[in-house]
Amino acid sequence: MNTNQNSTPSANQTAASTLSVLDTAAANGSFGIFGRAVEKAGLKETLAGPGPFTVFAPTDAAFDSLPAGKLDELFKPENKEQLSAIINYHVVNGRRSAADVGKWDAARTVNGQPAPIKRDGETVSIDGARITVADLASANGVVHGIDKVNLPAAKKN
Template sequence: MKMFVSAAAAALLIALPAAAHNHGDKPAAEKADKAEYAKATADIVDTAAAAGSFTTLLAAAEAAGLVDALKGDGPLTVFAPTDEAFEKLPEGTVASLLLPENQDQLAGILKLHVIAGKVKSKDLAGQQIEAETLNGTVSIDGTDGVTVNGAKVISADIKASNGIIHVIDTVLLPAG
């Protein structure tokens, strides 16, 4: 758990457009953004649970021992595959990954879905970038909607008290 949080702190953030500064004061847009997230009272895990379409993801996070990290301070950006996304995996894959002996492999897969810091869809619009997750690099294409390693973002910018969730239609898997 602590290793996950340490990895989150050490992970590189996506380079976002620099904000203009008004004589040392934070820009109005940045203040509004912080106020917007301050209104979100549920963390990433509770927000996903309330949505009702992430039961497999949440079960996987529990099996991988990552729930506490996803409930932590953040900020984190999570590319969250739906239950339907998990159903696209070959039969038996999810059941196998949930076995205790596969906890490290499962954690690796889930960490590929997490970026340290908040990344909004507007920051990705029109760009093709490589982003560091907690378990490697993903390719994000924001030139026609947003995709992450080919997975389509089907709902973006869901606010949580400790970050942001982008819903994706496919589970991201490590290369190799």
């Protein structure tokens, strides 16, 4: 796991420190679909706000692993609420490093549902999604890339 726990920020961290979590993810180049999903969910302004946020952003490859047609279905305007719930299940309030997250049993997501955390040696996962890119610093939080799109449990009426 790349945790970048040095006390001196790397060049990438310094450059990213003026960007929002969304702009930081976009600058990484692996999170284009996540950015589009945030826009379609109507959460772009929120995640560009002051935060701080910890975002577990599924990579483009993670989105590509969804069942055929699932993403297109989620991107339909009538599914905006469901997409928003999914995006919010990938966001935690506060600025948390991968090392911090690895100490938890669960993450309290903005969605309201807890996401289980597991640590196996240096590998940290959230609801079964491994953190593959850790600690991308931004002005309003931190981004961790994950290898799976996590779907929250359906809400009971």
